[in-house]
Amino acid sequence: MVDLNLIQKLSRPSPSKIVLLTIDGLGGLPDPKTGKSELEVASIPNLDKLASQGITGMADPVGPGITPGSAPGHLALFGYDPLEYNIGRGVLEAIGIDIELKHGDVAARGNFCTIDDNGKVTDRRAGRISTEKCVELCRLLSGISMPNVKVSVYPVREHRFVAIFHGEYLDAQVTESDPQQIGVAPLEIKPLVKGDSGAIRLADIANRFISEAKDCLADHHPANMILLRGFSRQPRLPTMQEVYKLNPLAVAIYPMYRGLARLVGMEIAETGNTLEDEFETLNKHYQEHDFFFVHIKWTDSAGEDGDFSRKVKILEEIDAALPGLMELNPDVLVVTGDHSTPSVMQGHSWHPVPVLIVSQYCRPDPVTEFSEKAFLGGGLGRLSSKQIIHLAMANALKLNKYGA
C-alpha cells in the first residue's frame, strides 16, 4: 500500500503549484422529476471546459457505501487515510476557532439548546441564538468552577460552542449528551469502556459541568441548556510539510475546515465571507505557497438543506468565478469534493465524488462534461480519495521515481 511513509520518501520540493479546489458535498443525485443531478442541471461551461482539458474520475472518500463526515472527507483529500486518522468533532471545532489544545486536553462540541419544564429538549439549536448571545453565555459558562479541572468555553457561531476540559488523567472515550432528537431529555454521559478510569473521571466531570450549566442558564431561555458531543483529544498527524515537502495554504471561511487544514500543518489565510473573497485571497498569496486548499462550503449547506436549485445556483456561481482562478494558471488544478451531499438526501452520502485533474501531463480522456455520469468514463477511473493528492503531486512533478 502506498502510504505516507512512501510518499515522504518520494516527495521533492519544486516551484510548481497545486490548487485543490474543494467544493464541499460536490456529488449529487438526480432530481426525480427531471432525472438530472445538480451538476447536470447547472450551466457550468467553465467546469465543462476543464473536464475536456483534464482527466476525470470518481473517488471514494472512505470506501464504497461509507458516508464520510467532513473530517474523514478532508483528511482523505489531504492524503491521510481517514480510517487510520480519526479526528474527533470536538477537537475539530476547537482548532477551527484558533484554540491551541494542550496535551491531555479534551474538547467537546457544544450546542446551546432549549429544554421545557420537564427537561425535554424542544430545540437542539436554541432557536439559533445570535453569535453575540453565544459569546455572552460562553463567558457565563466559563465562570463555572470545578474541582481539579478547568473548563473553558469558547463561542463558535450562533448556538455552537466548544468546551475544553483541562485536567489530568482525562480520557475522551465517553458517550455524548446530545440525544440528536427533540422530545427527550439530554443523555447522561458515560464511559465507553468499562473500567477506564480516565473516562469515568471525564464523564463525571462533564455531567457535573452540564448540571451547573443548566442552573447558570435557567433565565436565558431559549438557550437554557447545553448539549455536548464529540469528546476527543488531538491526534498527532505528520504535517504536509513533512510528508509532501509542500508549503501549503488553506483558504476556507468556516472554522472546521481551517482547523482541519491547520491539523496537517497548513498555514491559514485570512479571508472574507464570499467566494470572491476566497479567490482574491488565493490570488494575493499565490506567490508565497505551492499548495492551496480552497474550500467552498455552500454547496454542502444547500445539499443538507435539501435545496436542489440553490445547490445548482451555487455551482453556477463557482463556475462563473473560475476564470479568475484559471488566470493564475496553476501547474495542477484539482476540482473535487470531500464527499457527496445529494439535495434529495438532505445530507452527506456514500456516493463517490467527481474528481478532475488538469495539468499538462494529464492523459486525456473522452469526457467533455463536468458531471457524475460523464466522469464514469473518465481516465482516472474509480479511485480512493486519498490517492488524489498522489496524482496531483505526480502531475506537479513533485514525486521521484519509486525503485530502480
Added chain:
Amino acid sequence: MVDLNLIQKLSRPSPSKIVLLTIDGLGGLPDPKTGKSELEVASIPNLDKLASQGITGMADPVGPGITPGSAPGHLALFGYDPLEYNIGRGVLEAIGIDIELKHGDVAARGNFCTIDDNGKVTDRRAGRISTEKCVELCRLLSGISMPNVKVSVYPVREHRFVAIFHGEYLDAQVTESDPQQIGVAPLEIKPLVKGDSGAIRLADIANRFISEAKDCLADHHPANMILLRGFSRQPRLPTMQEVYKLNPLAVAIYPMYRGLARLVGMEIAETGNTLEDEFETLNKHYQEHDFFFVHIKWTDSAGEDGDFSRKVKILEEIDAALPGLMELNPDVLVVTGDHSTPSVMQGHSWHPVPVLIVSQYCRPDPVTEFSEKAFLGGGLGRLSSKQIIHLAMANALKLNKYGA
C-alpha cells in the same frame, strides 16, 4: 488481499501456456501537436485485432501517481507486490550480468566518470567509454587489495560496472557517492542509520575503495574516477515455480530484465539482439516451458530519448512481428508494459499501462483498438499490475477455486 500465499495454495500445474509480452514503457501521452499518443499514431493492425478478440484495461504498477522504476514495474507483472519486495539497483545490475551473489554480499552499481583537477565531476559517464575500455578498467580495479574484504568489479556496458563487496558483517544501508549532477565532487559514503555497525563498516570500506580507485585511474582520463550507488543485498523472493507451479522462461536482451527474471526463478534463454531473435527464441523453447516472459526494451529507450516517432516505429515493428508469435497459439497471451514512458516526458511516468489478455475464456469487451484511450472502456477496468498474472493464470485454468 489476494497475496502470493493464496495464489500458491490455489495454483496448479497444467500444460497450458502463458506468454507475457512485456513492451517496456508501453503507455504514452499525446504529442501536443496532434493530440494523439504513440499508440494512437502507430499503425498496429495486429494489436488492434487482438484488442478486439481479448479483454483490455489499464493497470497501475505501484499505485496512482507513483512512477515505477524498472524493478518494481517488472516485479508487479510477475505478481510480486513491488512495495513489499524492494530490489536494489546494485543487486539488479549484478544478477543481470550473471553474477551469483552470495549471502551477505553487497552489490553497488558503478559508473566510470570524469573529474577535473579540483576533483569535481565533469561527466558522470566518462564520455560513455567503450565496453572494451570498461572491461580493461574493471580488471584494473579488481586488482585493488583491501583488508578483510574482497571487492570484485565486473563490466556491464559502456561506462557502467558492478562492484561486489564480499565480506562479513556488511550492511547495505549506506548513502551513494554519485552526486547525480556535475560540477561537484563525488560524495562521501555514509551509513544511513546511526550506530549500524555493518553500515559503518561498509561505508568505510567503500570510501577507501573509491580512494584507491581514483589513484588507479589517474592516467585513464576521461575515465579517471568512479561513482557508486544503489548499494544493496539480494532479497529472498519465493520463486514462480513455488508460487505459481510454473516452469517459466525469460526471453530478454538486456541484463537487468534477465536478472529480475532470474530473481523470481525463471530460466533465462540465450537470445540474440533483435526482436526477431527474441521471437525465434520463444519459438525454439516453446515446448519446454509453460510461461514465457518476453521483454522488448526499445519502446522504453525511445520514450526516454523523447523520440516520439521512433517509439511509434518500434510499436509498428512489434506489431508486424506479432503474427509469428500468434502462430504458437498460446492459451493465454498478455500484452502489457512494466510502466508508461511517454516520449513527451522523456522518462518513466505514473500513468497507468494498457493491458490486454487474450484467451478463449476472456469475456469480450467493446474495445477494438489498442490504445490508452480505447482501453479505458475495457472489461478489465482499472487494476493493479500485480493482479494481471492472476488473470493470466485463471485464463490458463491454472488456479483452483477458492473456498468450498
